[in-house]
Structures are given as C-alpha cells and as structure tokens.
Amino acid sequence: MISSTPVKSSLILHISRPVKVLIKKFSLALLFIIAIFGIFISKSDNPYSYKLRTSVLDFASPAIGAMSKPINFVSNMSESFASYLFVHSKNESLVQENTMLKNKLVNLSGVAYENESLKKLLNYMEQIEYSYISAKVVGNTSGPFYSSIIINVGNNYNVRKGQAVVNEAGLVGRVTEVGEKSSRVMLLTDINSNIPVISNRSRERSIMSGNNDNVPRLLYLPNESKSVEGEVVLTSGDGELYPYGLNVGVIKVNSNGVRYVQPFAKWHKLEHLSVIDYSG
C-alpha cells in the first residue's frame, strides 16, 4: 500500500504532462471549437445558459446604470439648453396644437357618447384589464445587428419572460430575459422580433418583423392590401402574447409598395417604461 502511492503519482504525471502539452498546443483550436459549440448551444433554449446570462445581467446592470448617469446628465442638460433656445417657437406651435386638439375634442365627445350607447346595446365585453410594472432603463445593449435594453426590474417585481413593454408613446418591445433585479427587453426593431399587428382603419392583420433598421417590415399582408401610408398600427392581440390595442406606429409605403412601420417610440428617449402584466 505504501509503495503504490509514488507509482500512482508518477503514472498520473506520465499521462498528464503530454496532455498538458497537447492542450497548450491546441488551446487556440480548442477555444475556436468552444466558441462554435456555444453558437449552436445558443440556438436551443438551454436553461443553464439562460441562468448564466441572467446572472451576468444582474451582476453588471448596477455598474452599467452607474456609468450611464453622468452621460445621461450631460445629454439631458444639452437637450434642456436646446429646448430653452427654441422656447418661443415651441410655445407657438403648442398653442396651435392646443386649439386644434380642443376642436377635435368637441367632435369626439359626441362620437364617444355614441360609442358607449352602441356598446351597451350590444352588451359588449370590455377587454381584459392589465396592470403595469414601472421600470427604468439602465443600459442599452443595442448594436449593428441586435437591439435590446436592460431595465431595473426582474423577478423581484414579478416580471416574466414574454411580457410586453411600453412607454408613453406606445409599444417598445418584450421581455426576453429575467434576472433577479434586472431584465432584458428585446426592442421591436430587433431581427428576432415578430409582433402580430392590425391596421386601425383597413383592419388588415399582419406580422411586424424587425430587421435591425429603424422601420420594421409588415409581412403576410393580403395581396391587394388596402392599408395606406400614415395609418396607425396597433397590436392585434393574436397569439395572446401582447394585449390588443397597444399603439405601435404608422405605416410607411416605399416605391415598390412594401409596407413598413415607423414606430411611435423614440429609441434615444427610452428612460421610464412600463412592463404590462397581461395573462391573455
């Protein structure tokens, strides 16, 4: 028994040395193989890789948030300064807009009354109510081939994967990763984003598909589409992932007749968002 230990250790050394040399020699090839293997692993929804991602997100989001603060302060200050310079012209345009909206309101109050009466007559069921979870944007992880942001709420506020995220303008995206204290939101311009939508006048249903540029494309429209430029696009509620009626954007038509959506959300002004707690 006593004599077997040095024999064993020398055997281990005998085997481990060439293995170490081999690993050193082929470390670069090994790293390349790991990287390629990782890409294939990512294509499947692996729970371990998801856990790793969300842990890194939780670890890094406070640091990213802290680093964003001074830059946000400077950009907000320059914006305030610019708005101060144009305060008179802006005031004039706001007064005009206010007068126009007042006139519209008078016309719409009659329509609203008529709408309520018709709903009562048809015993119309109101859509399911949903609650909001307020969130702050702490980081922007967008790049030339991907569009996502990091928000400061996660499991601690009962955020769940797949929930829609909106701001005051309309739909922004949906939650794709949920950590303990932070989550990732895939923006609707991301290449992986496909949202069932409906145009508000022509009532044509389609899928709004992101392509990493600023205007997602409308797919699966009828051949003789009646939707026109400037028409508002809303979520259709199909698939029960997003609630019905969230504002998305306006239709743009190019010279080939291809329809795109100009989102209402301004990507550089994403600061305070709401996650919609909607159960379909």
Add this chain to the structure above:
Amino acid sequence: MSVLTKAKLLIPKVLAILSIFLMCINTNINGLDSYFPAIDLMVIYYWCIYRPQLVGNGFVFFIGFFKDLLMGLPFGINAFTNMALRMLIVHKGHNFRPSFNFLWHGFAIILAISIAIKWLMFSFVTGKWVSLENAFVYFIVSVLLYPILHSLFNIIYSGQPKNYLNA
C-alpha cells in the same frame, strides 16, 4: 516585479473590460446607441499590435464571451470574432513599426472583417439575411473615432514599464 508594475501591465485588460461596460450604457443621444463605436475592438487591436502578450487568446476569448453574455447574443459570436482578429493582427512578424496611417487603415480593414464575420453568423443564427444599414454607420463612426482612442492608448503605452515592453 513590483505591485505597481503588475498593476500597469493589467491596464490593457482593464481597458478591455471597461470598454464592454461602456458599450452597454444608455446615452440618450439620438442614434448613438445603435451605432456605438467598437471601442472593445479598438482596445484589442491596439494592444495586440503593441503588447500582444498582455492580451492573449484566452483573454480575447473571455472578453468576447463576456460581451455575448452581457449583450444577450448567441454565445461565441464575439469570442470567435475576437480570436480570428487576434490571429490576423499578431501575425505581423518582428520589427513591425507601422505608421499611424497604416494602423488606421488596418483598423478599418479589421473592423470590416469583424462586421462581415458577425453578419454571416447573425444571418446563420436568425435564419435570414440581416440588414447592413446600421453596420455601415457603425463602421464609419468607429473608424472616425479611432484616432482619438489611439492617442489615448499612446499615452497609456508610454506609461507602461519599459523592461517588459517586448516581453
């Protein structure tokens, strides 16, 4: 080797990690978030030319992997790209004393290769051809910003311990 020397030799690594965090900040500046310059690649490029031993294959793999995790990208896209670029950059031979213009053009080529690799990989992962519109602006912004970062790295490089410059 003193603690200070060791700390100074860690600067390129710290810069690379910091650049990943910087790329994730929310600037609130119109368009900048989608076209935020490739400062991580600038760090790797510069230090792989002047001090390749400080940013080894393992480190550039780690940086790429960390970026993939933080940006929510498929694992390995940036790790693969970083290693491929490091291979291209460090195979430059001895007594390599390039001019700034040469390095600037070199960076533009390396960035273009990086964009091409990522574009192919993203198109493979998503199953459709990804738009190159944003990538084009990202390329221009990064190339234009490179001289500023290069000057900053030159200052840091001049403060590096001389005994270990060609370690």
